[in-house]
Structures are given as structure tokens and as C-alpha cells.
Amino acid sequence: xxxxxxxxxxxxxxxxxxxxxxxxxxxxxxxxxxxxxxxxxxxxxxxxxxxxxxxxxxxxxxxxxxxxxxxxxxxxxxxxxxxxxxxxxxxxxxxxxxxxxxxxxxxxxxxxxxxxxxxxxxxxxxxxxxxxxxxxxxxxxxxxxxxxxxxxxxxxxxxxxxxxxxxxxxxxxxxxxxxxxxxxxxxxxxxxxxxxxxxxxxxxxxxxxxxxxxxxxxxxxxxxxxxxxxxxxxxxxxxxxxxxxxxxxxxxxxxxxxxxxxxxxxxxxxxxxx
Numbered sequence: 001x002x003x004x005x006x007x008x009x010x011x012x013x014x015x016x017x018x019x020x021x022x023x024x025x026x027x028x029x030x031x032x033x034x035x036x037x038x039x040x041x042x043x044x045x046x047x048x049x050x051x052x053x054x055x056x057x058x059x060x061x062x063x064x065x066x067x068x069x070x071x072x073x074x075x076x077x078x079x080x081x082x083x084x085x086x087x088x089x090x091x092x093x094x095x096x097x098x099x100x101x102x103x104x105x106x107x108x109x110x111x112x113x114x115x116x117x118x119x120x121x122x123x124x125x126x127x128x129x130x131x132x133x134x135x136x137x138x139x140x141x142x143x144x145x146x147x148x149x150x151x152x153x154x155x156x157x158x159x160x161x162x163x164x165x166x167x168x169x170x171x172x173x174x175x176x177x178x179x180x181x182x183x184x185x186x187x188x189x190x191x192x193x194x195x196x197x198x199x200x201x202x203x204x205x206x207x208x209x210x211x212x213x214x215x216x217x218x219x220x221x222x223x224x225x226x227x228x229x230x231x232x233x234x235x236x237x238x239x240x241x242x243x244x245x246x247x248x249x250x251x252x253x254x255x256x257x258x259x260x261x262x263x264x265x266x267x268x269x270x271x272x273x274x
Contacts, residue, residue, distance in 0.1 A: 013221070024049065066135050075135040079142050086146040087111040090251070093154035096161035098258050099270045103157065106254040110153045114246040115145050122239055144215070144236060145243045148200060152244035153251045156196035160255040161271060163188045172266055181260035189252045196248025200241045207237060 027049045031042040066074050090107030097103050119141045123129065129137045164171065167188055174184035207213050208230075216233035220226055261267055 020053075063135075063139065066139065070135055072133050075133055075138055078135070078139055082139075082142055082146055083111050083115060084108075086115075086150045089150050090153045090157065094158035094161050095274060096158075096165065097272050097274055098161070098255070099272060102258045102270065106157060106251050106258070107153065109254055110247045110250040111146065111149055114149050114153075114243050114250060115142055117246065118145055118239055118243040122235070126235055141239075145239065148240040148243050149247040151199055152196035153247040155199070156192040156248040157251040157255060159192040159195045160188060160252055160259075163191065164255075164259055164266075165268065165271065168266070168268060175264060175266060181256060181264055181266070184266075185256050185259075189256065192252045192255075193245070193248040196251075197241075197244055200237075200244040204237050204241060207233065213237070 027045060031045045033039075034041040034045060062078070066078055087104065087108040087110075090111060091097075091101075091103035094103060098106070119138065122141060123132050123137060127137055127141075132138075164185075171184045171188070175181065203213075213233050213236075215236055216229045219229040219232060224232075258270060259267055
């Protein structure tokens with residue numbers, strides 16, 4: 001009998017290694033399609049699948065230890081590592097880079113400030129776990145927020161850095177006519193923030209009608225009442241929308257500061273192609 005037909009504790013269906021092997025056949029199918037069409041992506045597909053298995057199993061075992069101990073210092077270490085990796089991703093994704101590790105500084109500022117503000121706000125108002133640093137809530141929320149912050153921040157930062165080179169003449173013309181850097185960059189900043197917010201808006205608009213969000217689906221599979229699962233999902237989507245907006249405006253403003261100086265000049269010498 002397949003393990004999926006055997007209910008575990010509280011009605012949760014447990015998965016065995018054989019079940020994951022069956023699911024892996026779909027990955028193999030994608031690799032075969034790539035091979036047949038000569039896309040030269042089969043190695044990337046298989047490597048990504050292997051990384052998924054190793055990384056998620058490693059995270060699962062680490063979280064099991066963290067949840068069992070519930071020590072504040074251990075939770076803090078996990079959160080800081082997650083934030084550091086997210087900041088690195090925000091810095092690495094744009095096609096342009098700022099001198100003096102500017103991308104990394106901006107990424108770290110956006111990730112740490114946005115994640116801290118939004119996660120602590122929800123933990124202290126809507127969820128209120130006891131203690132507030134309960135790793136099951138804190139680490140889970142931080143992980144969810146980081147995904148949205150990473151996406152919004154990297155999109156906004158990329159648009160700012162690529163856009164300033166593209167719009168150089170227009171920005172310099174505005175500055176020459178007496179505009180401050182903030183005024184000269186206003187159009188580009190709005191475009192960057194808009195670009196960072198689009199994924200979150202699309203996610204909210206499609207939730208429930210076109211797609212069933214992953215968190216809601218997971219809770220329902222785990223046995224939670226569908227209406228309660230929906231409430232959690234609404235909370236998360238609102239949280240992610242706020243986090244995306246803060247991250248997008250944060251990186252755009254920080255990029256503006258790096259691309260200008262105290263004398264109101266455009267500093268493209270601080271921008272380099274990868």
C-alpha cells in the first residue's frame with residue numbers, strides 16, 4: 001500500500017522516500033524535454049533538483065533542533081543567517097553594481113529593516129505568540145517575508161541601476177535646470193517601486209480564484225479548518241504586500257543616495273557593469 005493512503009497523527013499524510021522518487025520522475029521528464037529539444041538545460045534542471053533535496057532536508061533537520069530547544073540565541077542565529085543570505089541575493093541579482101559594495105549595503109539595509117519591522121509588527125499585534133520569539137512563528141514569518149523582500153528589493157534595485165544609465169541625459173538635464181537629485185530621479189524611483197510591488201499585487205489578485213496559495217494549501221493538508229487557513233493566508237498576503245512596498249522604496253531611496261552626492265551631482269562613476 002502506498003504511504004499516501006496511510007494517515008499519520010492528526011490526519012496528516014506522511015511521505016516516504018519512494019513517494020519523493022515518484023515526484024522526481026516529473027523533474028526527469030523536464031530534463032528529457034530539454035535534451036530532446038537541445039535546450040542544454042538538463043544539467044541545470046537536475047542540479048537544481050539535487051540542491052532542492054539537500055538544502056531542504058538540511059533546513060528541516062536544523063529547524064527540528066531549533067524548534068525542540070526554542071532557545072532565543074539559537075533562533076537569532078538562524079534568523080541572522082537567513083537575512084545575510086537574502087541580502088547577498090538582493091545585491092547579486094541586478095545587472096549593474098555600485099562601488100564600495102554598495103549593492104550589498106543597500107541589500108542588507110532593506111532586508112534587515114523591512115523584515116524586522118514587518119515581522120515584529122505582526123508578531124506583536126495579530127499573532128501574539130507566547131513567547132513572542134517562538135521559533136515556530138518567528139522563523140517561519142521571517143522566511144516568508146524574506147522571499148518577498150528579496151524579490152521586490154532586487155527588482156527595484158535593478159530598475160534603479162539600469163535605469164539611471166539609460167536615463168542619464170534626462171536626469172542630468174533636470175539637475176542642470178536646478179532640480180534636486182530627488183526631483184531628478186522621481187520618475188525612475190516611481191518606476192522602480194512600481195516594479196517591486198507588481199509581484200505582490202499579482203499574488204493577491206490571483207489568490208483563491210486562480211491559485212490556492214502554498215501556505216493555505218499546506219495548512220489544509222495538515223488538517224486545519226479551511227476558513228482558518230484562509231485567515232492565515234490573508235494575513236500573510238497583507239504582510240508580504242507591506243514588506244514589498246517597504247523594500248522597494250527602501251532600496252530605491254538608498255540607490256538614489258549612492259548615485260548622487262552632497263553637491264547634487266549625478267555620480268555614475270560609482271556604477272559599474274558586471
